[in-house]
Amino acid sequence: xxxxxxxxxxxxxxxxxxxxxxGATAALPVMIGFVPFALVLGAQAxxxxxxxxxxxxxxxxxxxxxxxxxxxxxxxxxxxxxxxxAMTFLVNSRHLLMGAAFAPHLRSLPKRRAFPALFFMCDExxxxxxxxxKRRAGGFSLPYYLGVSAGLYLTWISxxxxxxxxxxxxxxxxxxxxxxAFPAVFLVLLRGIWKGRGRxxxxx
Numbered sequence: 001x002x003x004x005x006x007x008x009x010x011x012x013x014x015x016x017x018x019x020x021x022x023g024a025t026a027a028l029p030v031m032i033g034f035v036p037f038a039l040v041l042g043a044q045a046x047x048x049x050x051x052x053x054x055x056x057x058x059x060x061x062x063x064x065x066x067x068x069x070x071x072x073x074x075x076x077x078x079x080x081x082x083x084x085x086a087m088t089f090l091v092n093s094r095h096l097l098m099g100a101a102f103a104p105h106l107r108s109l110p111k112r113r114a115f116p117a118l119f120f121m122c123d124e125x126x127x128x129x130x131x132x133x134k135r136r137a138g139g140f141s142l143p144y145y146l147g148v149s150a151g152l153y154l155t156w157i158s159x160x161x162x163x164x165x166x167x168x169x170x171x172x173x174x175x176x177x178x179x180x181a182f183p184a185v186f187l188v189l190l191r192g193i194w195k196g197r198g199r200x201x202x203x204x
Contacts, residue, residue, distance in 0.1 A: 016143045023147020026132075030124045031155040034065075038156050041068055042163020043170055048075040055164035056157045063122055063153060067091040068160075098126045105133060105140035117142065120149035 038059075045055045050072075059068055067088040074084050099118055106114045129145035 019141050019143035020147040020150075023128075023141075023144040023149075024151040025147075026128060026144075027124075027148040027151040030128075031151050034152065034155045035159050037065060038159030039163035039166075041065065041072065042160035042165075043167030044069075044163075045072045045075075045160070046164040046167030048072055049077055050075075050164065052161060052164040056161040059160040060153075060157045062088065062092075063120060063156065064088075064092050064095070065122070065156070095121065098123075101130065102126065105129075106142075109142070113142070117145065117149075120146070120153055122149075122152060125149040125152055 042055050062068060070087045070091050071084050074087060098121060106117060125145065125148045128148050132144055133140040
């Protein structure tokens with residue numbers, strides 16, 4: 001077994017548990033930051049007609065906050081399915097590049113482990129997993145990444161569901177400016193992608 005394999009799979013059950021806990025602990029500040037966005041998304045979705053069951057299904061099956069805000073923003077009755085699908089794909093398309101950056105760290109994993117790892121990938125878990133790999137002499141730690149991802153995933157689903165439950169009692173969220181949550185998230189994502197005008201020039 002190579003050093004990379006040992007880092008990815010963990011050498012012992014105790015070691016894997018320790019790495020899972022380390023990942024979940026490291027993710028705590030991000031989990032707290034997820035809470036207000038998740039509540040707003042759940043409330044918005046409920047006010048657009050989605051049920052408290054449909055909201056966690058949406059956020060659980062499509063673990064991407066930006067695309068979920070976009071889908072809810074565009075939701076009508078009946079919904080414009082093609083428009084929603086196109087916007088969701090556009091917002092989530094950055095995951096193709098993120099997954100490509102992740103691929104070298106997952107290459108030695110069997111597909112039954114690599115695909116779930118990619119499914120739970122979001123901006124924050126991706127960044128934390130790669131940053132931890134750069135800091136560690138042993139390279140990428142899959143248990144650490146899974147600890148981060150599990151904490152973020154469960155927080156997001158739980159609080160979007162809670163937002164869906166309390167959303168109908170809040171009233172019009174536009175009165176509080178909460179409807180600006182998606183534009184704000186989208187601008188932050190664009191800022192993270194933007195590398196400056198120089199990158200638009202040929203040969204750069």
